[in-house]
Every structure is written in C-alpha cells, then in structure tokens.
Amino acid sequence: MAIGLHDSPFKNPVIRWVDQRLPVFTMMQKEYGTFPTPRNFNYFWNFGALAMINLLIMIATGVFLSMHYTAHTAYAFDSVERIMRDVNYGWLIRYVHMNGASMFFIVVYIHIWRGLYYGSYKAPRELLWMLGVVIFLLMMATAFMGYVLPWGQMSFWGATVITNLFSAIPLVGHDIVIWLWGGFSVDNPTLNRFFSLHYLLPFVIVGVVFLHVAALHITGSNNPLGIEPKGPQDTLPFHPYYTIKDSVGMVAYFAVFAFLVFFMPNYLGHPDNYIPANPLSTPAHIVPEWYFLPFYAILRAVPDKLGGVVLMFGSIAILFVLPWLDTSKVRSMRFRPIARIFLLLWTINFFVLMWVGAKPAEGHYVLIAQIATVIYFAYFLVVLPALGRLEKPLPLPESIARAVLGPNATLGGGPVPGAVAAKPMDKA
Amino acid sequence: MGGDIEVIAMAEMVTAQGASQGAGQPEATKRDFLKLTTTAFAAVGVGAIVWPFIASMNPARDVLALASTELDLSPIAVGQSVTVMWRGKPVFVRHRTPEQIAAARAVPLSELKDPATDESRAPRPEWLVMIGVCTHLGCVPLGQKPTDPTGDFNGWFCPCHGSHYDTSGRIRRGPAPSNLEIPPYSFMSPTQIRIG
Ligand code: HEM
Ligand code: FES
Secondary structure (H helix, E strand, C coil): CCCCCCCCCCCCHHHHHHHHHCCHHHHHHHHHHCCEEECCCCHHHHHHHHHHHHHHHHHHHHHHHHCCCCCCCCCHHHHHHHHHHCCCCHHHHHHHHHHHHHHHHHHHHHHHHHHHHHCCCCCCCHHHHHHHHHHHHHHHHHHHHHHHCCCEHHHHHHHHHHHHHHHHCCCCHHHHHHHHHCCCCCCHHHHHHHHHHHHHHHHHHHHHHHHHHHHHHHHCCCCCCCCCCCCHHHEEEHHHHHHHHHHHHHHHHHHHHHHHHHHCCCCCCCHHHHCECCCCCCCCCCCCCHHHHHHHHHHHHCCCHHHHHHHHHHHHHHHHHHHHHCCCCCCCHHHCHHHHHHHHHHHHHHHHHHHHHCCCCCCHHHHHHHHHHHHHHHHHHHHHHHHHHHCCCCCCCCCHHHHHHCCCCECCECCCCCHHHHHHHHHC | CHHHHHHHHHHHHHHHHHHHHHHHCCCCCHHHHHHHHHHHHHHHHHHHHHHHHHHCCCCCHHHHHCCCEEEECCCCCCCCEEEEEECCEEEEEEECCHHHHHHHHHCCHHHCCCCCCHHHHCCCCCEEEEECCCCCCCCCCECCCCCCCCCCCEEEEECCCCEEEECCCCEEECCCCCCCCCCCEEEEECCEEEEC
16 A cells, blocks of 8 residues: 555555545445444434435525525515526426425424434433534524515514514614614514525535534434343344344435425414515414414513513523433433433423414413423423432343343344344354 | 654654753743744734724714705694604604693603603603614504504513614603614704704
8 A cells, every 4th residue: 555545455446546635435345335233223213314315405495495496575575486486397396395394393303302212312422412403403503584574564573573572682683683684673674684694504504513423423323222232142233234124214204205395395384474474464373383383382472571581582482401401320211211201291391382382372372371481491400410319210121232132142043033134243 | 654753753842842941940931931922913904904894883874964864844744743764773752742742741751761851851841853763672662653553651562572662752661771762863944854
C-alpha cells in the first residue's frame, strides 16, 4: 500500500481507488454493513430509519415546490393554487409535502416514545437523546414556517399568534417581535424570511441528524431489554438483518402515507387555509396543525401570558434534562412495573392535551387542559425522580442472547432454537 | 491514519507546553495575555460582522415610510365604527354614543387590570381610535360590526382566547395583559384625522 493511502478491503478497482483516497465505502461498510446491532430489536426500532427517509422526501418535494412557489403576499396563495391545478403533478408533489409533514411528526413522536419506554435517554446515550430533542425543535420551527407559506387564513393567523408569543418576554419582547416580522405586523417581509428559513432549516436538520447518528454509532443502539450487548452472541450485523427489517416497516409506512395522500389529503389540514389571508378578519377559531396541539393546550391552560409561554417552551425543554430526572438505573420499562403504568398514563394524557388543544379555550376545557398540564409535568418532575428510589425493578436477564434464545443458548453450537440464529453464529 | 497521528502529536505538544508553563509559573504569562487580547478582538470583529445581518431583519426604510394613514370622519354616524389599515394592522375608529362614553367614564380605575382613564384614551370623547389588535397574541377582536359579539363589557371581544374589552377598549377580563393600544394620531380638522 502506498504511503498516505487508506488500506481498503474492496476488490473492485474503481471502488478501491476511491476508497483508498476517501474511505467512504469502508465507513459505510462499518457503520451500515457489519455494524453490530442488538439481535432483539422490535418494530419500534424502525422509526429512526423512517424519519430519515421522511426528511429526504420533504427535501425532495420541497425543492420541486419551490420551483413554482412565489414568496410574496400578493402571489403566494395563487401560486400554491396554481401548483394544485396547473403544474403537472403539482397536486401530487404538494400533497406529499403537506402530508409528509404530518407523517414526519407521527414517525418522530413514535420514535421519541420508543426512547421514553425503553429508557434510551439514559447513560451513556444522554447526548444522543439531546440531539434528538434539538432535531424535534428544528422540525417544529420548519413545519411552522412552512405552514405560513401558502398564505391562507390559518397561515396568517397562526403566524401572528405564534410570533406574538415572543412579546411576552419582559422588556425586549416587543422589539423582538418587530424584528421577527421585519415590520409592524406579519406581512411580506415576514413571508420572505420564513421562506428563506423554511428552505434552510431542513438542511440544518440533516446536519444534526448526522451528529445524532454519529453519537449513536459510538454508544451503539439500545434495545427492548435495555441491557447492553455483552458480546457477538448478542448482536447481528446491521446488513442484511436490519436493512430487511427496516424495509418491512418502510412498506407499511408508505402504505399509510399513500392512503393519506390519495384518499384523504386534506383530512389533517384545516379548511380555513384555503381562504386567502386577511389581516382584518381573524377566523372564529384558530387551531394549529395537529402536531402542535398538545403544546398549544399547555400554552392556553395558563391564564397568564408570560406563564403560558414559559410552560409551553418548558414542556419541550424538560426533555433535555430527562436523563437526569429519571434516577432509575433500569432502562427498559419492561422491568419497571410501576413506572410503566405511569408512562402509559402520561401517554394517554398527551392525547388528552392534543384533543383539548383543538377545543375553544373556555369553560371546562380550560380545567381539563390545566389538569393535563400538571400531569404532563408531574411525570417528569415528581414520578420519575421518586420512582428511581421507590420502585423495585424486576430481575434483568443475564444477556440479550439468553433472553431471546432461551437458557440453553451458548456461543459455539448447542441447541439453537430457530433457524434465524444459525447465520449470525457462523459470522460471529 | 496519518492525519490522526499528526493531530495527536500536535495535541501532545500543546499539552506538554501548557504543562511546563503551568508548572514553572502559575501566574499569568505573556502568552495568556496574547490569547485573551486576540480572543477579545476576534469577538468584537465577529460582533461587528454579525450586526448588519441581524439589523437587516428589522423594518426596512420603505416599511417605516408607510407610516401614516388619513381618514375622513364625516361619513361615520354616531354609534358607527370603521376599520382602516395602518402599518398592516387594523385601526378601529368608533364614533361613540353618549351612553358608551358615560359607561367608559363611570368605571373606577381600581377595577381595571391596566388602569387608564377614558379621558386619556379619548381626548375628544366621541372619537375612540385604537389599534384593533388584541394585546394577548394579536388576533383582531370582534365588535366593529353591529352583528358581532361585544363581550361582557359591551365593547370588543377577542374570540381567540376570550379577552373582553370595554367601551374604552380597556381590558376587563381574559388573558390579554393590557388595553387596546392607542396609535399616535392627530386631528387635522374636526372631521379629518391622520394616524401615524
Ligand atoms: C423538515 C422538513 C420540512 C417540513 C416539516 C416541511 C413542512 C411544510 C409544511 C407543513 C408546509 C405547508 C403545506 C401546506 O399546507 O400547503 C410546507 C410548505 C412548503 N415547503 Fe416545506 N417542509 C420541509 C422541508 C422543505 C424544504 C427542504 C423545502 C425547499 C427546498 C420546502 C419548501 C416548501 C414550499 C415551497 C412550500 C409552500 C408550498 C405549499 O404550501 O405547498 N419544504 N412545508
Ligand atoms: S389573542 Fe386575543 S385573547 Fe388571545
């Protein structure tokens, strides 16, 4: 091997030539080919890969939408209608982008829930988890600004209400809002900068996803048992085992996605967004997109403006410190009989917040939102810190291989139940 | 890889240097001074370069120039309201009835969340001029049209999160923190105003 060249294992001369100078093939082989992955993943582990694909779909459809979209208050609404009616397959590209945003949040919510249930946020994966929360925040900002672009009534009034949240900041709040708007109300300068940032942020997300995956490949994946693999008998090479498992999930994902796009493309949206923006008339009932509803409910649960804003941002910020709030050493809820019940209650409560966020903020809805807000925070601030001390976890299995292959599983032979196990044994 | 080894070697040199300095002289060195001043200058430089970008997002000169709107009051009958646009926002102009004025002036200041007399808000009592933007999160309150709900205080009602304003546009109930804002305006003649 010549000095300064990477020692490439590839035989194909072209691949080898490149790999010696820029070992991307070696890297792919290491990180996605032979990468040792716990052998006991369930389908919850599909959602990271699905999120990555969803991000690529958003970028691809977004780039093509931008070829026809006009970021000006006088033309934006009409340019989107033109995409729908006149541009070849414009309806398809827009409906994929629109419903892709919803699919993205469905996938990421399940992905986050997986982390909550199996304790993936705990040491040594704290930073990996925090990078995930950063991605979630960036996604919310991107989706919010994207929803403003078609310049319908909900675009305009959603943008007005959300940017006005910043006016709750003491002293400088008002100046910040003017700065965000680039004027004295949500108007053309606002639409222009939102388009610019809506185009930019997904690429920032790509960068943070890269860090997220890089951190993952240092610690390795968690798994449904929440115990670390102890050796080759506990893992499988990523390819072909999980490339195939991910593909199965992908087929299901595309089926749901296609059903939304082709049979109910506007089901998750709000009809008022097909009315052009009118700064003089607020719709009777402003609702954000479904994926923001739980946080919107928390905002409105508090009768004080600043308090509501603080709690709303706090409800996401608390996820950053979750690794330190949960004091239990046991990761997977499978072995936490009490915490598991609380997490399921918290999950139901999340849907209650989502439901009440879409209701008018009056009467008993306010009370429901307030109770649900308390439950949301109590899980993180009271239940998890306390249970780490009070709860007696179930006994953990000795190893992943023992747990999934039965007590007789041994490294080099012996009765191995099921043909699935044969292949990795050969490799290991 | 070659690159890695070089980086490690350099890192070692740097730590070795630091260690020998640190061991010999615990007090500040000339190098510390140079590092600090260089960093400080770099920070100022970065700030100076970042500022134009931040400032570029503030309202541009043409946006600031659209600052005034004129309105002829003569066609507005007693009890009637009109809405005009000023700086992209609705401005409510109401020709108030004597009852509305009396109701607004009868309220003791102690009952108000954001105390302000009606006299200070409407120097010419029959004309109330306000920015029609809810001080909560910016919706346009209802109450301009005769068919609109006017809230519990017969003024304006914001449907977004339920803020009630009285006949002087003062916040009386709901999440909004302050009264509807009064824009700068002046009477150019008894029947003509300029807003802004
Ligand atoms: C994280 C990824 C992204 C998310 C979550 C997202 C979300 C959204 C949403 C919710 C809308 C409003 C759809 C509607 O109701 O009409 C939208 C519109 C739009 N987006 Fe994106 N987007 C993403 C990436 C991108 C990228 C990378 C581009 C450009 C390269 C882009 C360009 C556009 C354009 C031009 C529109 C306006 C057309 C329309 O409203 O259909 N998006 N986006
Ligand atoms: S914006 Fe008017 S009550 Fe919230």
